[in-house]
Structure formats: C-alpha cells, structure tokens
Amino acid sequence: MDKYIKMVEEYISIKTNYAIILSGSYGVGKTHFFEKHITHLVEQMPVSEGNAMYKPIHVSLFGLKDIEELQTQILYRQFESQDRNVSALMGVGRAVVKKVIGDDVCRDLEGVAGGLIDFSKIVLCIDDIDRKDEVFQYSTLFGYINMLVEKYGTKVLLIADENKLLEYPKYKEELKEKVVGVTIKYKPDIQEAFNSIIDERTEGYYRKYLYNEKKLILKVIEGRGSNLRHLVFFVEWFKRIYERFVVSMLEDNNQYELKDEVVLSVFYFSLVVCVEFKSGDLNAKNYDKIRDAAKEPKLIWAPAAKVNRTEEQKEANEYREKFMNAYYTSAEYLFFDSIFNNIIGEDALNIKKLKKEVSGYFPVGKEYSDLELLFKDLDYMDCLNLSLKEFRLKVTKMLGYIDRGELDLIDYFKAFKLITNFNNIYGFDLKKLVKRIKRGIKVGANNYSYESNLHVNFRYSSYAAFQPELQEIIRFCLEFNKELKEIEQREKSEMLFTILKRDVVNFKRLMEEDDDNFFSNNPFLNHFTAYQIYQVINKMNNEDVIVFRQFITGRFTYTEIRKSEREVLQELKHLINKPKRRKVKNIRNFVLDELVIELTNFIDTVD
Template sequence: MNYITDSIINYVKKDKTNYAVLLNGSWGSGKTYFWENTLRPEIEKIKIDGKKLNVVYISLYGVKTLEEVNKKIFLENLKNVIPQKNRYYLKLKKVLDFTKKKNIDKSLSELGKIIFSLDITGMSYVSKLYKSKVQFENFINFKNVVLCFDDLERTDIALTQILGYINNFVERDGTKVIIISNEKEISEKHSSENLELKTLVSLYLSNLETKNNSSQSIEKESSSSDSMIIKNKKKLFGEKNDYKRIKEKLIGKTFTYEPNDFEIINQLINEYSGDYKEYIKNHEEVIIEFFVTSQTKNFRVLKHALDDFELIHSKFIEYKYSDQKNILIDYFRFTLACSFEVKTGVMGNEEFAELNSSESFSTAFIMYEFTKSKKSKPDSYINTFVNKYYPNSNIHKDQIFFKFIEILVRNGVFYNELFKKETDSIVRKSKRVLPDYIRLLGDFRSLSNEEFDKITIEIFSKLKDGKVSFIHYRQAFLFYRHFIEKGLFNKDYEEVEVALSTGLILSGKRSQYKENLDDFLRPLITEEEDPCLYYFQNEIININENLEKEMHKDEVSNLMNLFQSNYEVFSEKLLSEFYSVPIFYYYVDINNFFESLLQIPNSDTHSLRKLLEKKYNQNEKNIKDIENLKLLKNKIDEHVCNNNINLKNYLLNELSKTLEECIKKLEKVKQQKDEAEA
C-alpha cells in the first residue's frame, strides 16, 4: 500500500489543490484501520511553514444534518488544540487565545454564545457545546487542516447535499480533504433515494414519449411501459449522472484499497500483547485458513473475532483449563467461523440461535445427512457450515459448536456459568470411553468390519430389550434403516421397527426425565416427511413428558398444600422454584384447587392475580397449563354466575379476567412456537 500512502502524502504537501481524494474499498476491508495506523501518522509528521498539520477525522455514519457535521468538526478540532488534562476554565481560555491569535472575527460572537450557554456546575462542556445554537462553521479556521470524512455511504444526509458540503471546503477554503468510502454502496444508496419522485418523473416522461410515437399500437405501448419507465429512471437518475457529475468536480484521484491479506492479519495480531498475542501468533495459520474460507475479505469482523477470543482465552486461563489445549483450539476455530457467518449476515446463520448445545448441533447434522435423500432438499445451513469450515471433521469426535461462543458473537454477552458448564462437560467426555451405541450411532464409519458386524448385532439386542436410553431410539431407527438399505444389516424394516418400538417402551419405564431433550431431537420431523421417524420422535416426547410429570408430581403436590396452609411461602416458591413449572398441568385436580381457592382470605385471592400475571407473562415453559387454566376459569365463572355478589365473588371475577389474559398470552406463545417449528 506504499503507493497509496505516497500519493496521498504528495497531495497533502502540494501547495494548491482544488480537489479531494477518495480512498475506496469494500466494507470491512480495513480502510479505516489503514487510515488510523498508516496514513494519519504519516500526515501528522508533515509540517507546513514550520507548523504541524491539524488532522480532523469525522465519521459520517448515521449523521442526519450538516449542522451535526459542523459540530463534529468543531469538537474534533477543539480536542486537537486543547489538552484534555486542563481544567474547565483553562479550556475556555485556550479557545479564546486560539481565536485571538488566528484573527477570526466571526468566531468571537460565536464564542460568546458558547461561554454564556455553558454551566460549569452542570453537564460536561462538550455536551453543552453540542446542544448550543452556535454557527460552528464560523468558529473554525481551516488553514493547515486536513479533513478526513469516513463512512460516506452510511450517512443519512442526501448524497448530493453532503458532497456539495464537502466541495465547499475544497473550493472555498482550499482544505485538503480525504474521503473514505465504499464507492459501490454510494452508487446503490444514491439510486435508492427519492424513489417515489424519480418514478413519477420517469412515468411522466414515458407517457410523453408514448404519445409522440403514435404509430405504436396500444397493446405494444402497454407491454413496454414498465421497461420504458425503468429505462428513463436510469437515464435521468442513474448512478452515472448526479454522483458521477459531482465526483468529477470534487474527487481528483481515487485510490482503491485492496490490502495484502497476510500483512493485515499480521498487523492485527501485533496489536495484542502477552500470552494472548503469542497464542494467536502460534496459530496464525488457523486465522488465515478460516479467513480465506469465509470469502468475506472482512478484516473488521476478523478484529471483532480476535477481540472476542481474547476474552475466552483469558477466562480459559483464569478457570485453570490451561492444560486442555485441544479444547481451546476448538474454541478458537468456532469463534472465527461463527463470527464470519453471523457478523456478515450469511443466510441461515439464525439456525445457530435455536441450538442449545454441541449435542443439538451434531444431531441436526446427522438427521439431515440421513434424511436428505428422502426430502430431496438442498443442504441445510448447518451442513453447509460444516462442509465449509470443517470438511474433514468427525461430527461426533470433533467438537464444533459451542453455545457460549455463539451468544458472545451474536449478542456480545459472555456467560461465565455457561462457559464453565460447556468446558467441564467436554473435559468429562474426553476422559471417558464412548459406549458402543454412541460409536455406532455417529462414528460407525471408523469401525473395522469385525467391529461393525459385532456392534450392530449387540446394540440391536440392547435396543430391543430397552437397555439403551429412550432418547436415542429415533436416531437408532434412522441408522438401522440406513444399514438395511445399504445391505449392512441382515433384517427387514418391519422387524427392526417392531423391535425398537417395543424396546422404546421398556426403556421409558426405567429412564429418568431428560431436561435437554430438544438437543437430541432437532430438527423435528413431521409425519408427512417420514411417518416412521415421526412415530419414534413422538413416543420419545410423550415418554419424557410423563417422566417429567412423575418427577414434579410430589413437588407440586407439596406446593399446593402450602396454598391453603402457608400462602406466603406458596407465593415465594411459585415465582422462584416453580416459575417455569406448569403446575396446573401436573396438579390435575382442578376441583380440589378451586375449593381451596374459596377458603383462602380475600387478600390472598387478590394477591394470586398478581402472582399469575408474573408467572404466565409469555413464559414458554408454562404452555402446558393452558387447558387446566381454562377449566379453572370455567369453574370460577360458573360459581360467580350462580351466587350473589359479594367481595369474594367480585375478587374471583377479577381473577377470572386475569386468567383469561394469561391464557391469551400463553396461546400466543404457543402459536409462535408452532410457527417457528413448522
């Protein structure tokens, strides 16, 4: 990039110029980084008439008015000329001395506005300056100033307006101006401005042309009208018109920034220090591999990824996982891959947000691999991701997806507990020998012929006898069906289906509730897609629900006893231990609960309304309560209708209204969940 640096330095040093220069490059290519770390330091070394240049950098991102630009320039210039460590009154004195030395007549009246608008005891002087009604352009002397306008394509000011504004500095003040932007996005932005007006003008012109051409038939006129409007819009307002005209007048030279990837990566690494710098330096080939694979050419995202991983690296050391080097490199790889996918908005990356663990990731991958031939669908996002970044991976042996990293990359939040939970789980797994059924249901391709034949028979026998956890039966049927199709297992479909169906029921009777069942069932299969897989999937869900019901049965029963005996403890537990437990789903005796409701004091009846509002405030976990809440509401309505009005019945009626609102909220959540899963 030396030629760009040398050319811009020569432009700045040149005595008289009447143009600006444009540093053009794609988003995230490192233009701003190049400015801050190469161009600006070189410009600040230049002296004109023995004085250093004052370099003022302005980002136009999100700026809505020219007045706002003026204020930004003023404050940036003020920051350059006034030492930050000086006290407030010294800052004002410096500003006053500055204006006197520069003989800026107009600035004196503006300075008076500033001084009298400030409150030393109130907010900071910068905030006051920003809100004061000052003509900031009258306050600045642009002699020996170099202006840099970044993010031109991301301003909210009309393109012609902001370019005309910048042109004033060049023509009126003779200021050196450097513009940093993505020229492709400038053209796209300009073409999308004032679309309605452009369309109307183009339509008017098209109608005139049509009327003047009387030889054309009406039918032909109608068929070509749309294309004529588009043609005239491009002719009148295309990117080659206004933008090109203003650019030719304003921009003297355009430099396209196309950095050397390896040089920039090396520069980014050198920004860090200590053990972290040493670590990423030793794994530079991983950075290069994932950067090239992503095809993004986006150094800004790479910088974000390295910043995120610096936090992970520090936590890894803090929690004394330093000896688990294989885990750390897996974290590094996924941080890079996830960042390039999420932060550049690759289509489908939202699927990561729906996954809860490494298990759900591998299950989703495997389910697609073994059902895609039946679906006749293109690759899923997860499979595309694996094939892109981890082409030679073993989905069961290799750790790929980590939920705490996905949350950190997507939301910028680091959850210590989730980090520790996932890391401890990986450490435990690395120390144990995989059971044969896990080896078969995910890693069968690595088995020898003898191992495969032996294990398929042994595991089938265990599955038939219910000696494998019920959560694996859908996947087991999927694999054994695949083995039969490929001639690897000598049984027919019906025999396998009956054997596994029987084994699933037996397994359910000796199993415990699985809290993270979703991890083993994503993606859910519909009955239309695959009736057999759907059957196993549905049975697994039913078994788990019954196990959950049994698990909570005694706990909820004890809670309901407190409802009448110790309401204060009941209310405390309801919003803590049982906040996400569908208590009415497990407590099926609505009649008994209703009788208790009639016995509690009026104050507790009123309090119950508030408790239920909080518990059922769009909490997905409580969807199962919908039907029993309806039954309870009907019981209350029937009682109120058949009895005389009194305070108790009034409060019960209010409780009924609250229940109705809770039911609506839960049904809305259920609908959203169903639509998301469809």
C-alpha cells in the first residue's frame, strides 16, 4: 500500500503536464484507496506557489453523458464542504457551466463560476472512466483532460480498469500517449484489505468468527478476482444469519451431533452464493439450475446429453457445471432454499425454514432439545412428583432462557404459567416477573419471525390464576408480533422494489405466484417515494410499463391497500404527466397514458 501512496505523492510534488491512471480490476478497492489514503495526503501537500494546500476533488463518470455534467460535478465537489447552499448550487450548476464554457470544451476555464475554481490548485480524481454513458465520447473526455493538464497544470488521477479502456481503438493514441504519463497497476494486499473491511464493519464475536474463517473467505474471494465489493456484501448480509442462527447453534451443545458441520455448511453456502450473485454470474437465467443441482447431483459431472437446447439453456447448464466445479468438487452440495431466495431477493429471511432445512440434512442428537425437555418437566402433571428443590432448579433454568431471550414468542406466555404453578408457590413478585419476561422478549428480538396465527395460540381457562398478568404478557407479545410484521413487510417491500428495478419479468412472475398472498393482502408501494417509483418507470421499456400497469390493476381488492398507497400513487400520476415531452404523440406516451388511466381509477376508488 505504501508504494502506491509514494507514487501518487511523487506525481503531485513535481511539475507535470500529464495525468496518471490508477488501474485495477473492478471492485479491488481503487476508490477506497483514494478516499482513505490519498485524500488526506493531498490536503497536507502545498501547491508549489504560495502556502495554499491542494484540494482533492473526487468525481465519478458513472452514467455521465457529457463534459457539461462532468464540470457540474466538479463544481458540486468544490463547494460541498464549504458553508454554502450546495442544494441551490446543484439547481443552477449546469446552467452556470453551460453559460461559462458553452459547447466548446477547450475554451478557457478561468471564468468558470466566476473564477471560483483554480484548476492549478486541485487534485482531480476522475473515477469510473470505463463506466460512463455510451453517448459520452472518449475523444471528448480525453480532450478535456488534456486541456486541464496542459494549460492549467491540473493534477489529474484517473481511476479505471485499463484493460477495459484498451477496448477503445484510439486509447493508446488519444490518451495513453498524449495524456497519461504513469500507469499505477493497483493490486491491494488482500490480507490487509480483509482486515480493514472486517475491522471497519464488524465488532465483537461476529468479527472474531469471521477472522476464524478468514482463510476460507479469502480463498473464495480470490477465486473471483479479489473483488472486495463481494466481501463487503457477504459480511453485511451474513450478519443476520450469524445473529439469528449461528450464535444459537454454537451455544447449543445437544441439538445436533454434527454442530460444526452444520454451521460450516450454512456459512459456506451463504458465502459462495453471495459472491456469485454479486458478480452477476448467478442470475435469473440460471437460478433454477443451481436449485436443481441439489436434487440431481450426478448430472453435474455427467457428460452433457445430446439433446436440442436453446442457447439460454446451454448457458445455464454451463454455469451450473462451472459453479459446482468451482465450489463443490470436494464438499457435499447442501442447498438452503431459505438462504438462496433471500440473497437473490425473492423472499424475506426465514430462520425457521432454515432450521427445518438443516434438520433435513443433519441428524438430531436428542429427541428433544434441552428447552423442550424443560417445558415437558415443568408441565403440571409431570412436575407433581418433583421435590421443591428440583422444581426450583428447573424454574431457575427456565428464567435463564427467558433472560437470554431464547424462547419463541408463544413460549413466554407458557413459561409464565409454568413458573407460577401451584398458586405461585415461591412467591414471585408478579409485576417484576412480567417485566422480566418483557425484557427477555426484547433481548431475543433477532430470534423471532412474524407469526400470522399467534393470537390463536394464546389460550387459558376462565379459572386460570393471575389472568391480568397473562393478559399483559399476551398484549406485549401481540404488539411485538405486529412490529415484526411491519419489519417483515418493509424488508419484503424493499426486496420487491429491488426486483422491480432490476427485472420486471421476474417481478411479474412473483406477482402471479404470490404464494403467501403478499401482493394481494399488503400495501408496499407506500414504503417508497413517488419519485423513486417514477425513476424506475422512466428506465422501463414500454412492455415493462404495461406489466407494471397490470400490477396496479390487480390491487383494487383491498381497501387497506388503496388507502395506504393512494397518496404516493397520486403524486406518481402527477410526475408522469409533468414533463413537456408528454404532449408529443408517440407509442411511449400512449403506454404512459394507459398507466395514468389505471392510476386514476385506483385513486378514484378510494375517493
């Protein structure tokens, strides 16, 4: 890492008329390197004339279409750290740039925004050169960079994958020979990068667990080009599995005979699926092939049968073989549907389903877990023959489970009844006991999933003792369950919205299947702003807009949905009709008109 810093420092400290490029594969941490190491370095380096220090400005070309947009981004970055109304500047930035530099990118920049930028005193980092919009010509961009370095002596650091730039026929002629003086081949120390990411993003036992699995994690990450974005994605995603599944598995000494193998199988499957999904190779075209590999493992290594297949089917089969050969040549392939569906965005994480899947692969060490046996022992008829000392020991053990939040929601209600058996023989302070149970429920918040029929299971006889306390526990559990429902709905809404943005066809499939009646029974568009939805629609082709219109049409059934989503859809209708281009007669506007009609019908049914 130090050698890269020294190379950049040397470039800034000498007089130059060229740019340098920091080249490396996508995701290896080039941008992170600039932000963490170079930004601070630049701020400490004096400009050759006077006592002023260089100012680092970092802009991304991702999605930018012309020099005007690039120059506007530079203006934003120049003032975002100062006490100015940046939001106002963002509103006029493009107009200022256009007025000052016009359409000729090679005009003097001394007058830009009234001379607010001195290009000789900035270190300009232009990121994602290889990810700009297609309409942004390389020749125009390279001409602009050449002007900066030649005329103003601007220090320009380009960030890109040079292998991608080489695909441009005139790259060597227009940029490499004329503009770029030094190419820094950036290849980070993967060990150091791992430590940095884990230390920044995790803590406590989760951090320790990941360090213990460092060798395996790095083997998978390095096998996919050492893309650190894959590592970050996995670390953030797996945290929920660790908190809600791995911790309880590691602490339970009796549930599974092969406890370590259980945890490793879940961990490894999560790791490889996260990496493959984030890379983009695991996608809607081959999801089913990866699922089927668990059902027909022999087909993975068998010679391909000579049957007619479409190109898409061939690609999916090839990917399945590639996946299995990369990760499961020496390990048994255990497929966890609950994990897979959550990573690819088709379902919320369901820990109960995961535990059921684990039980299908691994033998259970006992017929009952310790907790199940404890409930059985404290049952009224089973504990009649216990001595008071034995009864107290079991009650104390149950209180331990409560304090750690290790029960299901329904079981806290049951536990209260068992602990206070025989007319509260040990004389517990009932108010304090109820508070203790509530506290335990909160401690175990990560262990629960929403239960749609929870209210049905809260039953007690009209002769039951301590009914006010039982009712208070029931109310608390139901309120907590309601919060779980809201969290689950929000997570699933975000998942569905992500699918809508990424793959409308897959969104339509989920809408039609609707196994848990989520689309039919629950509002979810109200979790997002009208502008967010409008941006998604703008990127849809006409066929996808029709699919979305069909989705809106199918949401008339429930009043709750109409009331909850009315406001956001009202604003969406306004945004669709607002642009001046909507007055032009064309197929796009016809399709949007049809969508507006459906939105109007939806809104009017509420009124």
